[in-house]
Amino acid sequence: MSLDIQVKPAEAGSKVLPPEVIKIRNLDFSYGESQALFDISMDVYEKEVTAFIGPSGCGKSTFLRCFNRMNDLIDIAKIKSGTIKISDVDIYDEEIDVIELRKHVGMVFQKSNPFPKSIYDNIAYGMRIQGIKKSSELDSTVESCLKSAALWGEVKDRLNESALGLSGGQQQRLCIARALAVKPKILLMDEPCSALDPIATAKVEELIHELKKNYTIVVVTHNMQQAARVSDRTAFFYLGRLIEYGPTEQIFMNPENSQTEAYVSGRFG
Amino acid sequence: MSLDIQVKPAEAGSKVLPPEVIKIRNLDFSYGESQALFDISMDVYEKEVTAFIGPSGCGKSTFLRCFNRMNDLIDIAKIKSGTIKISDVDIYDEEIDVIELRKHVGMVFQKSNPFPKSIYDNIAYGMRIQGIKKSSELDSTVESCLKSAALWGEVKDRLNESALGLSGGQQQRLCIARALAVKPKILLMDEPCSALDPIATAKVEELIHELKKNYTIVVVTHNMQQAARVSDRTAFFYLGRLIEYGPTEQIFMNPENSQTEAYVSGRFG
Amino acid sequence: MEGKVIHRFSKRFSKKAFFENLILNILRISTYLVILFAGFIFLDIGINGSKAIFKSQAPFINTDFLTQKPETLHVFEPKHIDKKLKEINAKILSTNIENKNLSNLAIEDSKKNDLLIKSLQAKYHVLDKQRKEERLLFSDTEFRALEIKPSKSEYVYETYAYSGGGIGPAIIGTCLLVLGSIAIALSLGVLCAIYLSEYSRPGKVLQIIRLSILNLSGVPSIVFGLFGFGMFVLFFGWGVSMIAGWFTLAIMALPVIISASEESMRSIPKGFREGSLALGASKWTAIRTNVLPYALPGILTSSIMGIARVAGETAPIMFTAAFALRDQLPWEGLEKASDFIFQGVMALPYHIYVVSSKIPQNEYTENMQYGSAFVFLFIVGFFAISSIVLRIRVRKKYKW
Amino acid sequence: MEDPNLEPKDTAPSFSRKRLVLFGKDSDSIIKSFFGSSATISIVVLALITIFLFKEGAGFINQYHKSLKEYRLSGLEYVDILKENRENFTELNRLLTDIRSNWIKSLKSNGLSQSEISSIVMSPDSKSLFLGYMRAGKSLKSYIKNKMDLAIEVRDQHITNKNLRETLNNFAQKIEDVEKFNYQLNDVDRSQFILRLKEKNLNNATDYELVTNNESLINSLRDGDAINSQTRKIFLELIKEQYVDIENTIKPVDFSSEIVKITSNKEAYFKILVGLESDIQKILNEKSLFDFNDDELNKRFSKFKDLNYLYFETIDEHKDKIKQWNQNQPIEILHALISFITGKDWITASDQQDWYGLLPLLSGSLLVSFIALFFAVPLGVGAAIYTNQMASSIERNWIKPYIEFVSAIPSVVIGFFGVVVLGEAIRNFSNLSILSWVPFFPLGERLNVFTAGLLLALMAIPTIFTLAEDAINNVPKHLKEASLAIGATRLQTTARVIVPSCLSAIISAIMLGFGRVIGETMVVLLCAGNRIKIPEFTDGIGVFFEPVHTMTGIIAQEMGEVVQGSVHYRALFMVGIVLFFTSMLINIGAQWIVKKYKKLEA
Amino acid sequence: MKRYFHKELNDLKNKLILLGEKSNEIARLAMDGLLENDIEKVNKAAGMDDYLDDLEQEISYACIRYISLRAPVSSDLRLIFVALKASRDFERIGDEAHSITRKSSKILINDGKLSEQFNLQEMSNLACQLIKDAISCFVEEDLEKAFAVLKKDREIDTINQKHFELISDISMQEKISDPTRFNTLLISKSIERMGDHAKNIAREVIFLLSKE
Amino acid sequence: MKRYFHKELNDLKNKLILLGEKSNEIARLAMDGLLENDIEKVNKAAGMDDYLDDLEQEISYACIRYISLRAPVSSDLRLIFVALKASRDFERIGDEAHSITRKSSKILINDGKLSEQFNLQEMSNLACQLIKDAISCFVEEDLEKAFAVLKKDREIDTINQKHFELISDISMQEKISDPTRFNTLLISKSIERMGDHAKNIAREVIFLLSKE
């Protein structure tokens, strides 16, 4: 079992590699007959931001949604071969409790999707469905999550207003806070800023940067500048294949693969 | 009558300013009670690309839609004072035929919106509604428009297929071609690339660059990089006011206004 | 147009604009035509019906009409007036015929005849008023209670079925039918909708289910009636009974409720479900907490529409649940509790059908006919309007 | 619930263990199957509807087949062939009478007085023409009437026999039951028993012993005592007696012998025909130059003469038909179905032969739907387009709910309105003297297909309107903007972009409107006039003002009165089946259109 | 709002200041060593050059990294440019100092003493002052100081010119050996180059602050 | 796909090459003027320096413009960097040539002739060759050539070293005057700097091509 694309020790700098949290090996994934991912192997490291970039339809979202088995919701989606291990547990094992997995691996979506409840209830939702009812516990978690999501200051006086009254960027940060409330270790974000304007985007990016102290984050983005800004490691996908994966600096400054280079410098297509 | 913000001759370079096509003077615009634009004066120059940037809700789209009176469709929208002149004709005059105006000022929208017809019919639509029926004339215009939109090569073999089968970027270019078919002089684009991936975006940008040889183009964008790349002149809006307007180089390299500087360098907000 | 600068954008007259205006006006007229026609029906039934419902003195509402059982109306009209009226009528008729037979040349004569007719009509009106004052009206019970019946030599005696009393049992019967059937339809429909919108996977089975629902919604109500008759009344042996009506109506309302509920569940953004699942909710939890609560207003709204539809139908209950006349209220004279659901009831729609097709239209029956129609229209309209208003509100409130 | 010892080690996250399962399935899949089962209800219901319609309707073909067989065997069919000839003659006679009445009218318009007219019309000359012609057919009529009575008698006897045999079967069954030891008398038996005993007492009033015995027996029966072997014997005896009585009343009919009576003297019939022909010929020859002093009438008279000769020519054919008629010719079972579908008559409860033909109902339904759609489609679609695209927002805000509200008016209320107001109004309108030039005005019938069609249009408009408006509304707003931005006018945008992109949905809305119209019951039942006859399409536009009956109407009208299990009952279910499948076809068609054109549009 | 990567910009700036100070230090050491005949100082200065080179490398890398990853515009970008150019200048100052040390050690070994006629003391003071000023005008974003630097540089040039004339003066030949003369000349030239670099830095600061 | 602004990058590259060639030319002219005693050539060379300075300014502006407007990454960005640095080096080459012309004119005025012992001819040939090589390794994207440049530079250093020794040799004193000696020394030093700059350029090309 060996990584096809391995970070050259020299390039990863002299610092020690953090432990891997997600290990993907030789993953083939298909929707019905059409294969969407081909033989992908990579490692996602702890407390780093890993960005997936690549042209539309290259399978970024598909790959991301493998990590918390959101693809289970699509009937024809199927992992043909390969394994995904999170903390050394094969998450596609029969014995896996998907619910627990999803608590462990939080997700934030492209379009912010706050529930039409109050801000407080949005955050408390995740705990409530786990049966936590004690209001003191809820209160403190809501506060800490909102603080982590850098939203506390903006909403602390209107926790009981509807979350739909927030602006787009605030909604997206609320969704992040909501995901934090179930205490995940890993956060997946599928184009979290694509519907936001530059200022809101900046705030979310700031937040991602903040969060990486405590969480392992995987983020899909169409915006190369964003990947460059927020991520520690970047993976470039094309036509369902992982073309290059390495530290973000390397990908943007000295990509090894000419396709990667063409893509990041806008010559691609 | 004087421009509040005038391009300093020195900064516009030694080259002579091209003639103004759109002249806006002291425009106040409101939706019902809430004013959306405040005292805007500026000139749009011929065969240049003018970009509007600014945070969400600052009135870019509103301003753009004033130029072809698309705001007429909104009941509560009203120009409170000020004039917009296109080729020295006040377009908000009583005597204006809006249909003719819109033929003169084409528009391309944020989300590509091809009609559910064939590719050919999409382009021919504009001519047909003007009563042109001769198929030879239609054929030649369709071809030339598709060529101008850099789409001919990609679709020439399937002109009779539905336009909805095209990819997002192709659809957007089709919409541009469709707008060209009625021979406008000015093209307005409201976030034409916001729904596209980087490659499609690049193609559309390429196209805009190409088109500016023959058309005056005004483009609204959230993407500052894009404004920097495609435009000759950039206007920065904030809270319904025009903060700074000048050659793109100036705005991005040496903005005069500190708000502009903060915005373009991501410190804003 | 002197003094005007002609430029690129200036307005010019064109055939196109004229034609456009023409079409616009044609469309506008056709819209208002529909509105007027329907409005006329409302007005006609409203005005005539309110005569039966409202009274000039307190409590202003004719509670008797709304609560009492239908009875036969016994009418005694004074004979002498009746005779005179008939004579006048005959005269008018003959003059009319004469008038018609006159050739076009005899203008003078026809004018004279017209005058004659007019005077006769005036006389008729006076007499008619008198007749109305002198006639005697009794409902069945009143009539039976009479010690001395009016003599037949003085009065012309006629009876009119259903025209006395009120329509109480029919109102009650309709309410019972609607309540029961909606309860059945709603519980089944919502379950079905949950499956379709949340659990179903595209495939043969789903296709068949959808096709069935679609077809079910198009099946004519009379066929539901036939089916209910064949299955519940005969095969299950329930007889003409409320429960047979319930099930027949429920099955009829089912497709409406299923598709409306499904639609309102589908309109909940996918993000709500995904968001919830991604937080570690099980599928059912996600539905329970994040789909149903938001879909509920929509479901209720459309089920009220279902109620309106169910309440308005006649054909399905004609042979399954409705009696033309039943002078006992549903809770009267029951031997066992189960008899309650196994009894036929009166229902407003069927009642209206009966009184408008089986008895003559005249001044004695008209009041009751219009009154029933008005009450019925009011009940159904109430549900319909509340559903429409609710929906508008719901749509405004929930925008995601 | 969780054993702490099972808690995974610190390194392994906790999701590696499945949660509790039930019956080998996790809770989610159990919930899913619960909902799934309730979803299949729609299939089940649809299947049940089909099953029950067929269950009740299926017997129809067999029964109708039997009835048709009897029709042939009993000679009724033969008589009907005879009647065809008579009908032809009657028709001719009617034509002649028509000429006569027109003649009187024309005389009147010429300014002649009543007495003058009658002297002309009643002159011997004309009398011999008109009366003579009528008399010529007298013997024919009486011959046919005679034969018909015979045939009906035979058939009735046959049916009676059939019923009696059924009763006998019942008795035989009962006898068998009683003979078995454990038979318990039920109430009906008991009262019948008592009745029979009383009767016996009356008949044998002299036999005192028997009477007293019977009396005591009656009393014990009245008290509800169980029967002992003795009484059973008596009971059995009585039943058997009854059995024999009934058996005796059966007079078996031998169709082949009975038929002889009917078909026997064909020669006499032919003679009558010859007589008729010569009589007519004579009259016509005599009166060939009869002058009405009116070109129009003369023309009609000469045409009448021509028709008579045509009639003579048919007589030979008629004779052949009579000769060829064969009682024993078998009737295919399919024939019953075909004659249901293509039958032109729907005649029930007649003393001759009942006919269950679909055509008059189907044509009525279609005609009424056509009228309804004729009004509803342009108005509904037009209103939808107007409301969505052209109306101001204030207008839109009330028109939509208003029209939706119209859809909630119960059909019976609309029917009531038609009966009480609209029918009368339309007739009064047609009575206006300004409109007397319209050929079929004034209208004879207050309730006709037009009244019903108009009201049905009102019911279909909301359906069409709502669906079409939704479809138009679903066209993305940006398409409209795009079109306007190119410089199209509002109308061009509507006609070229918006309507085409939702055309399939509009068409399917129209089809669903059609489905609603054809399935509507109460309005047609109340307002269509309920005349069971194929509309006279030869009348031109006048056909739209005839009373008709419809499929839905007939079910609603007759279902309540038929005997359960009779041919008639089953025929109504057959109509139901036809309705069911028609509506299904319409629905599937509507869906198919949407699907097919969605693909094209997409 | 401050973005997290603006901290990187600050770091960069600090590094540049550090580099400036180090280069100033190395220049000082080299000169003092020569003037005070302190071979240790000279050696110390010679040893510091590598550090400076590394620092310049680092800054240059940080700049390229910042540009590729953060796409800076306007003043941020100007800062990067300034960092890039100024670091190069500082590094060159270090280089010149290094070459001074080489020459100094030769002089110290051969002659042990410099002719007092050479105004090296003043020159070196001036150069160091210039470098210091350049740094502080960058740190304090002081446009006037920057212009002052431009002016001062000319003084150094004049002294250098004088040295050249002095050294070609015959009278000098007697006092010190030829190699020492040449080395002194080259040292003077190096100091002049230092002044030039300081001037360049001041120019860049002007570019940074004055929006060109 | 090539984006329209990649043409700008090409223009930039071309400008850089032009600058390189001009700097080579100016170096050649200055040296030839001295060696061939051709005062005209020297003057011509002296006049070209301003042009070079402008070109460098232009390139530098284009770079900053490209970075702010086009946000380049990877090789594009490296090219910009190389352009930025190499243009500076070329400009410096021009400067050195300029200073050579100044010294040359002095020598030509004073002595009129250079000692043949100075191997200036070879040195200048080498330097020009080096500059040429640096340009061509950039144009041809030839990594090997670039490394070759690094090597060759050492030869110039050696010659320069020799000159230093030669000039401090007593025997030289007699043949030519002191100022000429010093000037010659400084010219040699300048040529050596030119070589250094060419070496820098080669280093930058290596950076551009070898992905660091």
Ligand SMILES: Nc1ncnc2c1ncn2[C@@H]1O[C@H](COP(=O)(O)OP(=O)(O)OP(=O)(O)O)[C@@H](O)[C@H]1O
């Ligand atoms: N539910 C699905 N069923 C079938 N094919 C799918 C489905 N979802 C995605 N695909 C296909 O899988 C491929 C990868 O899709 P995916 O959404 O992962 O791309 P992506 O990289 O996220 O693109 P984008 O940037 O547009 O979001 C595409 O070719 C797409 O058509």
Ligand SMILES: Nc1ncnc2c1ncn2[C@@H]1O[C@H](COP(=O)(O)OP(=O)(O)OP(=O)(O)O)[C@@H](O)[C@H]1O
């Ligand atoms: N139809 C409308 N009715 C009322 N207010 C409106 C309408 N459209 C826009 N506005 C308001 O006008 C202001 C300017 O809106 P506009 O859409 O022009 O902003 P924008 O700069 O285009 O923003 P974005 O980048 O989000 O598109 C906003 O405050 C918005 O809320």
Ligand SMILES: [Mg+2]
């Ligand atoms: Mg995606």
Ligand SMILES: [Mg+2]
């Ligand atoms: Mg906008």
Ligand SMILES: O=P([O-])([O-])[O-]
């Ligand atoms: O490094 P310089 O050659 O410019 O002193």
